[in-house]
Amino acid sequence: MATHAIAEPKHLWLGGVEPMKASYGKLMMWIFLLSDTFTFSALLVSYGLIRYSHQSYVGKSADFVFSHAYWPIPEKVFEAVPFLHGVSLPLVFVGIMTFILIFSSVTMVLAVEAGHRMDRADVEKWMLWTILGGFTFLGSQAWEWGHFIHGTDTGTAVKELVNGQLVTRTINGANLIENQYGPQPFADLFFFITGFHGTHVFSGVIINIVIFFNTATGLYDRRGHYEMVEKVGLYWHFVDLVWVFVFTFFYLV
Amino acid sequence: MADVVQQTGEKQIAPPQTKVIWRTFWILAAVTALEFVIAFTMNSGIFKVAIFVGLTIVKATYIVGEFMHLKHEVKSLIWTVLIPTIFVVWLLLALMLEGGNIGLE
Numbered sequence: 001m002a003t004h005a006i007a008e009p010k011h012l013w014l015g016g017v018e019p020m021k022a023s024y025g026k027l028m029m030w031i032f033l034l035s036d037t038f039t040f041s042a043l044l045v046s047y048g049l050i051r052y053s054h055q056s057y058v059g060k061s062a063d064f065v066f067s068h069a070y071w072p073i074p075e076k077v078f079e080a081v082p083f084l085h086g087v088s089l090p091l092v093f094v095g096i097m098t099f100i101l102i103f104s105s106v107t108m109v110l111a112v113e114a115g116h117r118m119d120r121a122d123v124e125k126w127m128l129w130t131i132l133g134g135f136t137f138l139g140s141q142a143w144e145w146g147h148f149i150h151g152t153d154t155g156t157a158v159k160e161l162v163n164g165q166l167v168t169r170t171i172n173g174a175n176l177i178e179n180q181y182g183p184q185p186f187a188d189l190f191f192f193i194t195g196f197h198g199t200h201v202f203s204g205v206i207i208n209i210v211i212f213f214n215t216a217t218g219l220y221d222r223r224g225h226y227e228m229v230e231k232v233g234l235y236w237h238f239v240d241l242v243w244v245f246v247f248t249f250f251y252l253v
Numbered sequence: 254m255a256d257v258v259q260q261t262g263e264k265q266i267a268p269p270q271t272k273v274i275w276r277t278f279w280i281l282a283a284v285t286a287l288e289f290v291i292a293f294t295m296n297s298g299i300f301k302v303a304i305f306v307g308l309t310i311v312k313a314t315y316i317v318g319e320f321m322h323l324k325h326e327v328k329s330l331i332w333t334v335l336i337p338t339i340f341v342v343w344l345l346l347a348l349m350l351e352g353g354n355i356g357l358e
Contacts, residue, residue: 020330027330034334041341045348052352056297075292091292098285106278109320110271117267237320241313248309252292253302 029231033238036200040242043193044249050185051253066156072182074251080147094251097140098243101201104133105240112233115226120215123229127212130236134205141198148190149173156180190250197246200239207232277319284312 020027055070064076075090082093107129114122151173160167171180174187181187211232220226288308295301318324323331 020333021327022330030330030334034337037338037341041345045341045345048345048349049352049355052349053355073297091289095285095289099282102278102281102285105316105320106274109274110269113269113271113274117269119266119269122266122269234321237316240320241316244309244312244316248288248305252288252305 023227025227025231026234029234033234036238040196040245043189043196044245047189047193047249050189054183054185066181068158068179068183070182072186074253077148077181078144078251082143086153091251093140093144094247097137097144098247100133100137100140101240101243104130104137105237107133108233108236112226112230115220115229118221118226120218120221123215123220123226124212127208127215127229131205131208131212134201134208138198138201138205141194141201145191145194148187149175151180193246193250197239197242200242204232204236204239207235273319277315280315281312284308 018024022030051071057064057070057073061073061076064073066072066076078094079088079090080093081087081089107126111123111126111130114126151171155170155172157168157170160169171178174181174190176188176191178184179187211228214220214228215226220228288305291301291304291308295304317334323334
């Protein structure tokens, strides 16, 4: 198959067994990832539009308080780390999560590389590390969500008009109806974007487990190639790539 | 992969070649660390946002180019992926600016 494609480079577009010198499965994975890019972009584009249609906080970072009047500064919202209650560590936990995901991406490439060498033991080892990284990330995100939903110790006091009376009420945490950190869309977008990404990580972990199982039972050895590891690797890197963008737009900007 | 050692009868496993992979990892780690430094030392503004977007594109290039191996695919596949993505990035920037105009009222 491969020699055929190399012998006739002019016919790359004609399809056949390997259009664009990529196997059918790999090409379809690329096209799927491209369509998934559009879905994620829709969420990030919405975030960009809504974020900048709200007021930005003006003033010193130290004087910042949560208010519905302006968009919150992310480092003031995401400053908690497990087991360190009450300690302000802005963006530390989300930074750790980023490194976990980048690292699991590296172990995934190492699994793909081992697959090229038909080294079954090495593929198994690196797939296990990748699965472990995926679970660690999911656990971290569950904690992050839990903290975000429960909110800070003091909460945020808001004034509301109830039956013509101005009533002061304290909001703790955030959900799809109310939000102590800032304007409501901030919480909605947080849940939608990190939730959609987390769903991708979760399905990626499941697929990785299937691939690990197939490797361990020697399916790819019998098949003669480890291309499935490569295809799943593409998906896993894409998930990492999306996180890089979520990290920038949601946590840094 | 044509250059991979061919298996003939006996099991012979080539030594791992992971130099490029680890170099890419260290680049990604360094860029992320740099983003942290910038997040806490620079005042917010359009310039800071531009730096973050630039660094993110650097990271994306390394992940897609090296980890996803796109750099080593044929040109038609590279452009198939890249051209739609460029339009998406344009839409993202355009609507961020548009959002600012909604806010001004």
